Amino acid sequence: MDKIIIEHLSVRYSDGAESLKDINLNIPANAVTVLFGPAGGGKSTLLRTLNRLNDLADVAELSGRVLLNGMNLLDSSVNVIELRRKIGIVFSRPVPLPMTIYENVGYGPTISGERRNSRMDQTVEHALKQAMLWDEVYDRLNDPAIRLSGGQQQRLCIARALALEPEVLLLDEPTSALDPVSTAKIEGLLAELSQRITIILAPHNTQQAARMADYAAFFLQGELIEFGEGKTLFYSPKDKRTQQYIEGRFG
Numbered sequence: 001m002d003k004i005i006i007e008h009l010s011v012r013y014s015d016g017a018e019s020l021k022d023i024n025l026n027i028p029a030n031a032v033t034v035l036f037g038p039a040g041g042g043k044s045t046l047l048r049t050l051n052r053l054n055d056l057a058d059v060a061e062l063s064g065r066v067l068l069n070g071m072n073l074l075d076s077s078v079n080v081i082e083l084r085r086k087i088g089i090v091f092s093r094p095v096p097l098p099m100t101i102y103e104n105v106g107y108g109p110t111i112s113g114e115r116r117n118s119r120m121d122q123t124v125e126h127a128l129k130q131a132m133l134w135d136e137v138y139d140r141l142n143d144p145a146i147r148l149s150g151g152q153q154q155r156l157c158i159a160r161a162l163a164l165e166p167e168v169l170l171l172d173e174p175t176s177a178l179d180p181v182s183t184a185k186i187e188g189l190l191a192e193l194s195q196r197i198t199i200i201l202a203p204h205n206t207q208q209a210a211r212m213a214d215y216a217a218f219f220l221q222g223e224l225i226e227f228g229e230g231k232t233l234f235y236s237p238k239d240k241r242t243q244q245y246i247e248g249r250f251g
Contacts, residue, residue: 003029009064041219088161094153096145131159151182
């Protein structure tokens, strides 16, 4: 079953930054779909488009449709705040808010109007458990979030997104600034989460892409070159350009 259907999506920025050219892609539900390829290929642009962050950019052209549960999320009538509850996003470097651990996780529900302390306690605990962070912080929830290690801060950012109970979680190179131990924890977390929500991951290297991909999409200079099941695409790609990139011949 497909969670997101992308039809003829084209994006072009006024400053000539990375673009997308007539992308057609179906994102399966409850799986990890990896977007990989050289820098400037359009991966981050696609993630930003799915979360409507491109609303804040200088976009010269935006055409096509992106359907989430049948709704075109690019339509001007879409409530962007509600959309971002359904589609959360985590970036390469963790950016905890200048608040406590508890307040970081509860920030989204708070601005959405949640005022019940008991409900908030449950939400924070559940999100931290989903992010595999609860056992490390349960006794210091009132400490400043900045005191956490880099890997813990990234899982905190994931917990902050999960507190809004998203249907889709987007991640743009979420482990690029982390050590191998923290990277392994994040990868394990995403594999676990993908059983319940749809994960779209732009990894920071091909090795991570191959490890994580239930499905994979190879992007090159704004074009979608190839899409398929992860094991098939990484071991027997159909397109010569995909093969060359995986083998490290360019990029």
